[in-house]
Amino acid sequence: MLPFGGTPRPNWVEIDLDNLQSNILYVRGLLPQGVKILLPVKADAYGHGSLAISFAAIEAGIDFLGVAHLFEGIALREHGVKARILVLGPCLESDLPFMEKHNLTPSVSDFEIAKKCPAGMKIHIQIDTGMHRFGIKYDNFDEVKKICALPNLEVEGMYSHLATADIPEHSAMNIQLVRFDRMVKELEKDGMRPSICHIANSAATLSFAGRTHYDMVRPGIALYGYDYPGKPVLRLRSTVRALRYVEAGDGISYGHYFIAKKDMRVATIAIGYGDGYMRGEPTRGVIFIRGKACPILGRVCMDACMVDVSAIPDVQVGDIAECINGEYSPEISVEAFAAEHRTISYEITTRMARRLYRIYRYKGETLGWHDLREHNFLAGGS
Numbered sequence: 025m026l027p028f029g030g031t032p033r034p035n036w037v038e039i040d041l042d043n044l045q046s047n048i049l050y051v052r053g054l055l056p057q058g059v060k061i062l063l064p065v066k067a068d069a070y071g072h073g074s075l076a077i078s079f080a081a082i083e084a085g086i087d088f089l090g091v092a093h094l095f096e097g098i099a100l101r102e103h104g105v106k107a108r109i110l111v112l113g114p115c116l117e118s119d120l121p122f123m124e125k126h127n128l129t130p131s132v133s134d135f136e137i138a139k140k141c142p143a144g145m146k147i148h149i150q151i152d153t154g155m156h157r158f159g160i161k162y163d164n165f166d167e168v169k170k171i172c173a174l175p176n177l178e179v180e181g182m183y184s185h186l187a188t189a190d191i192p193e194h195s196a197m198n199i200q201l202v203r204f205d206r207m208v209k210e211l212e213k214d215g216m217r218p219s220i221c222h223i224a225n226s227a228a229t230l231s232f233a234g235r236t237h238y239d240m241v242r243p244g245i246a247l248y249g250y251d252y253p254g255k256p257v258l259r260l261r262s263t264v265r266a267l268r269y270v271e272a273g274d275g276i277s278y279g280h281y282f283i284a285k286k287d288m289r290v291a292t293i294a295i296g297y298g299d300g301y302m303r304g305e306p307t308r309g310v311i312f313i314r315g316k317a318c319p320i321l322g323r324v325c326m327d328a329c330m331v332d333v334s335a336i337p338d339v340q341v342g343d344i345a346e347c348i349n350g351e352y353s354p355e356i357s358v359e360a361f362a363a364e365h366r367t368i369s370y371e372i373t374t375r376m377a378r379r380l381y382r383i384y385r386y387k388g389e390t391l392g393w394h395d396l397r398e399h400n401f402l403a404g405g406s
Contacts, residue, residue: 033381034294035262035347039072040385043255045084047247050254051229052085060087060220060240062110063247066096070248071300071373072258073382075103076396080386081247082107090242094119097128110148110181114158120145129180133159138171147171148181149218151207153200155187162203165210172216181220181240182208189227189236190251197228201236208238226252250350250358250369258358258373260348260380262295264313264341265328276330277322281306290321291333293345298326300375301347302365309364312346312353313339348372 052061063086064070069077078089078100088108091097097109108129115123115130117140123130124142132138133150141147149171152159160167162184172179184204188194204223211217221238226246228236230253249256270290276282293311297303303324310317311331318331333339350357358369365372384391 034265035260035299036381036383037376038259038261038383038385038390039076040255040257040259041076041080042385042387043249044072044077044080044247044257047249047254047257048081048084048086051241051243051247054230055237055241056234058239059237060222061247062086062088062090062222062240062242064090064112064242064244065100066090066092066112067374070244070370071376072248074100075105076382076384076393077257078105078107087240090244094122094128098122098126101126101128114150115147131158131183132171135167135170138177139174141174141177143176144178145176146178146180148183148220149179151182151184151204153184153186153203153223154196155185155200157185159184162207165207168207168211169214169216172211172218179216179218181222182211182218183222183240183242186223186225186228186236189225189232192231197232245369248373250373256350256358258348258376259346259351260295260299260301260376262293262311262345262347264291264333264339264343264345265294266292267333267339267341268292275322277306277325279306279323282322288332288334289339290330291318291339291345292328292330293347294328295345295347296325296327296329298377299380300372300377301329302361302367302372302375304365309361310355312349312356313343317353317355318345 063081065074065078068074088110090110090112092113094111097111110129112131115132115137129146131150132147150159151162153162186197186200188196208221220240222240224236224241226243229241229243246252246254268290270284270288272284272286274284295301306323309320314336316336318333321330321332346352348356348361358372362369362372384396
């Protein structure tokens, strides 16, 4: 039925590369000509699988990939990814030989590190405009100019990160934009402006248009298809593994937080918090089986959860259970699941366990990794 490499699988993540490419083209169409796009593929591409996502994004015309740590960039290079990769985390002196060896672009926020960069290396300068995480302080023009004046390297880019772009009424975003723009203009005045200035995350890219675009945008969650207009890339599916009748008065799952008020039929689904399906509050949420929403009963276990299938008389062991799938029903979208657990979409997708088998939708086909690897687009990009 599905390409699991010949091994039966009780649950899996389905990654829709067609949707990813569609989202990239959609965002590209919103941008002024010449504005580049960086797709963050840190944290295993937000849990979607960094290799397949990177290759598909390159095929769709992405300009840069972004990782958080040096080792993430090295892993992509070792698997044939040739596109530009910006390491968004701070660069240490010990990182520089590896940055050079693997042709990675470091983020620099310190003159002492910058002057030790190998000759000819391209760097992006981090500016702290109010996130207070990494970067040179927004009004330290002298430090930035000293880096830009170094003869041994190319200051290709400069960027900052917005803390409140997804909260339209918050005043901090405007303050950050003013601070960043002042730095850009100060460098421009002295002929030092980097060619790729960027500050826009998903919210800024899609909600604040030209004011935030500069030369490149970094929409992450939007390109994965959550929280903004787009097609969701990830689906979490499982199967019915057992069926039983439960009598009125019986408790279900750990702690017996759910007590049956009437005789009912219960299905055990092979998905649990060990797979990244969050435990949350007992007896919350639904899983869809044969088109019907089946309430979760009691606590989600590490490897399973129980649902009420009394309304599905023909349910069978082996039936597919839709656990997270926004295209199947908004009730089980990533966004709805995140809201139910009082968190954000990013946490839901990045928690997807590595033990979950990944299958891929590509050019209308459902493929396993070994099948996908045979397609021409897995050539690493340009």
